Amino acid sequence: MRRRRSAARKRRIEDTGNAALEKRRRQLEREKRRRQRREERRGEQRAAAKPEVAAEPPRREVTVGAKVRMAGQDMVGEVRAIKGAKAQVAFGQILTTVATASLTAVSNNEYREAMRPQTPRTVVSVDVASRKLNFRDRIDVRGMRASEAVEAVQDLVDDALMVGVGSVTILHGKGTGALKEEIRRYLRTVSEIASVADEHADRGGAGITIVTFKAD
Numbered sequence: 001m002r003r004r005r006s007a008a009r010k011r012r013i014e015d016t017g018n019a020a021l022e023k024r025r026r027q028l029e030r031e032k033r034r035r036q037r038r039e040e041r042r043g044e045q046r047a048a049a050k051p052e053v054a055a056e057p058p059r060r061e062v063t064v065g066a067k068v069r070m071a072g073q074d075m076v077g078e079v080r081a082i083k084g085a086k087a088q089v090a091f092g093q094i095l096t097t098v099a100t101a102s103l104t105a106v107s108n109n110e111y112r113e114a115m116r117p118q119t120p121r122t123v124v125s126v127d128v129a130s131r132k133l134n135f136r137d138r139i140d141v142r143g144m145r146a147s148e149a150v151e152a153v154q155d156l157v158d159d160a161l162m163v164g165v166g167s168v169t170i171l172h173g174k175g176t177g178a179l180k181e182e183i184r185r186y187l188r189t190v191s192e193i194a195s196v197a198d199e200h201a202d203r204g205g206a207g208i209t210i211v212t213f214k215a216d
Contacts, residue, residue: 060105062087067111068103076106076114086151095190096158097151135159138169146182153183160213161192167212169199174207187211 062068066079068089077091087100106114139156141149153170160168172179187196192214199208 062100062103062105066105069106071102076111094161097154135163137165140171142173150182150186170209
């Protein structure tokens with residue numbers, strides 16, 4: 001009898017211990033699930049708070065006919081021609097040659113907005129003050145290849161039109177006459193030029209070209 005009571009007591013103790021362990025296990029499981037839910041909610045909140053990075057619009061290509069803006073400037077123009085690393089751009093009534101790398105293509109809407117008159121404005125403001133300060137109305141292209149000479153003359157004409165001088169002088173020498181003819185072929189394409197003529201015979205004659213611009 002005493003043994004039976006002892007065994008029953010032992011079973012009750014074991015059952016009580018097992019029940020406590022099972023209760024503890026369930027508590028741990030519930031705690032684990034709560035932690036998982038908290039981590040999921042935090043992840044969702046972080047994802048919701050993360051700002052979306054806007055995709056960068058594709059860069060427009062600078063081609064003939066494209067509307068462009070020059071780096072560091074507000075004015076816009078239209079590309080008329082591209083030759084190598086340089087582009088001829090019309091800024092209002094002025095045609096100028098600039099490095100293609102300094103141009104950024106803009107949309108037609110941006111072009112129209114920029115061209116909309118707001119105040120009486122100067123047509124082009126590309127470093128006019130510094131160009132006036134450093135402008136020389138005479139250039140010597142002797143010894144240059146024809147393409148280099150024509151490019152140098154283009155720069156001279158662009159600057160002359162921008163600063164508003166009446167004429168410029170181009171020293172190309174006589175030679176075979178090929179360099180002179182290439183330069184004059186370009187000059188004939190510039191509508192703002194009134195006349196192209198040889199210098200007076202006493203001052204160089206056919207070896208020098210005098211370019212006179214139309215009066216405003």
